[in-house]
Amino acid sequence: MAKTALITGASQGLGACMAKTLAADGFNIAINCLGEKERENGGNQVAEACRALGVEAECFLCDVSDFAACEAMTKAVKERFGTIDVLVNNAGITRDGLLAQMSEEQFDVVTRVNYKSVFNMMRHVGKVMIRQRSGRIINISSVAGLYGNAGQMNYSASKAGIIGMTKTGAKELGKRGITVNAVAPGFIQTPMTEVLGEEYKQEILKLIALQRLGQPQDVANAVAFLASDKAAYISGQVLEVSGCLSM
Secondary structure (H helix, E strand, C coil), X not given: CCCEEEECCCCCHHHHHHHHHHHHCCCEEEXXXXXXXXXXXXXXXXXXXXXXXXXXXXXXXXXXXXXXXXXXXXXXXXXXXXXXXXXXXXXXXXXXXXXXXXXXHHHHHHHHHHHHHHHHHHHHHHHHHHHHCCEXXXXXXXXXXXXXXXXXXXXXXXXXXXXXXXXXXHHHHHHHCEEEEEEEECCEXXXXXXXXXXXXXXXHHCCECCCCCECHHHHHHHHHHHHCHXXXXXXXXXEXXXXXXXX
């Protein structure tokens, strides 16, 4: 029986690349999309690409910042595929601004989507994995959560919080055969970083030892490793994928 990976925010960008990479490794794929628009504009295409690799794939609509909605999606994925063997908490947004100008709404929406969603999904999928006595949880943090980043107090806080949940989850769930790890990407070429000006990108490159922005595949490869049998004895760790970024 093929294993199943559930990936939040998987209709585009990093999440879509992770889905296709795990599909190539033989996982059935549950693709989480926020709503019908995301499913039509990306999720369905990702599912088709996964099926072309010989696995089953389906989109599931859910606002992962909603605790009850996450419970319903977890139940639906379990019923559809039989197991949930890998959870990748990838969903995330930005609402950047300096602390002196940041609104409460900007802070709250980012922490709900980026941070609370990880608790929601770990809480519900964790129960499935506990009953299975096996599972891999991979949380997508960020170098901003490790080092901070000016203009991103909300984003940095949410990504730092994910690291705390990862380490705590690893300690609580390890005795049930579940590993919990985080991946902390640096500056990756995605729609989220396309909005950065060219001058700013050049300044960033000066801070990266490898002198290039990362690609979504670089992050997907790290996720695939942590989901594989090769990472069976790795838990509670943060794997930085940044080209050696000095912030």
